[in-house]
Amino acid sequence: MSKSKTYTIGIDVGGTKISAVLFDGEKVVMDYMLATPKDNLEHFLIMVKAVVDPLLERAREMKVVVNGVGAGIAGVFDASGKKMLFSPNIPTINNVFLGERIEKFIGMPVLIDNDAKCFVRAEALIGAGKNYKNVFGLIVGTGIGGGWWINGDVYNGSHRGASEVDAMIIDSASGLNLEQGYHKIMQNNPGKMSQEAIIGDPLAEQVYNEFGRQLGIALANISNLIDPEIFVLGGGAVASSDLFLSIAKKEMKEHINSSDAAKKIKIVKSKLGANAGAIGAALLCGKS
Structure with missing residues (x-):
């Protein structure tokens, strides 16, 4: 009997692009990418939702449940890991409780971390x-x-x-x-x-x-x-x-x-x- 897969969405917010993947625990099922806006917070949140929506649509087509959303964002978080203290590339998200704001926009719970820490997590668990x-x-x-x-x-x-x-x-x-x-x-x-x-x-x-x-x-x-x-x-x-x-x-x-x-x-x-x-x-x- 084959092992059931757990589907999650991961978002990587960089200085020039926002990329996201639908991940089944072993491989990327679908990815999507848009440019990172830097003019205001509202536009930023709209674009994050815009990269997630096609992946949710693919999950619906596949008749699978997305069990969570994670986001990696360049910057320094507070000790709780919830508030962005300083983002070197996207100043409009400074001093924002980013996870809460993204959750409200996409309608799902979101876990967040620094982008480089997300990178090393992936490479250490399933990469180089x-x-x-x-x-x-x-x-x-x-x-x-x-x-x-x-x-x-x-x-x-x-x-x-x-x-x-x-x-x-x-x-x-x-x-x-x-x-x-x-x-x-x-x-x-x-x-x-x-x-x-x-x-x-x-x-x-x-x-x-x-x-x-x-x-x-x-x-x-x-x-x-x-x-x-x-x-x-x-x-x-x-x-x-x-x-x-x-x-x-x-x-x-x-x-x-x-x-x-x-x-x-x-x-x-x-x-x-x-x-x-x-x-x-x-x-x-x-x-x-």
Whole structure:
């Protein structure tokens, strides 16, 4: 007798797009995507509902019940995990009890978490980190985010502020953090920069060399603090990772204090691809 499937919906809210999936516990049944609006909260909520509605319609066609909705959103939540304190890419949702507002719009209970934590949850449970207990996930896309999976769950810290790698200072003189440094060297347009590097523009190649160096130092700092078994890299930058990943690995190994860790810690690309964050959000509904 085949095992019955549990269907959930996961929403991944990024700086440029809102994507959602209908997930059956093993695979994505359907996905849908729209642009992220930033003009006002009402428009944002309308677009979230607009990505969910087609998935609910598919579930009705399949005659299956959707058992929950999860949402992963870039930003820092309060200690309760309900209020968005600060979203770097969507300021209109700052200081909003976002789960409650989305629930009212779509008419279903919603669980929410940080997008990078959703990403690492998916990769640790069914993706590239499946066979590891200590996994650090890193998203590099519109911005930079991180999440730490340790012994079967995401680590949030005492105040739900753990793993905010984007805020890691990389230049003490100027106070520049990792995400600010990323935007600065990419001239706020990583997509264009990667295209220029791919066709051999020497200045663009230098930019990616510098980003690889900065990322490698950040990964070494994380390694020296929590000693993960593996880093899983996701986000839009994965497509251009050949431009910086080897440099990042070299820089990381040079700055890890433990020679044993430097040899063994792995850096791999996401196995679940563009849907990883949405899958991780869907998996929120299966948490006990």
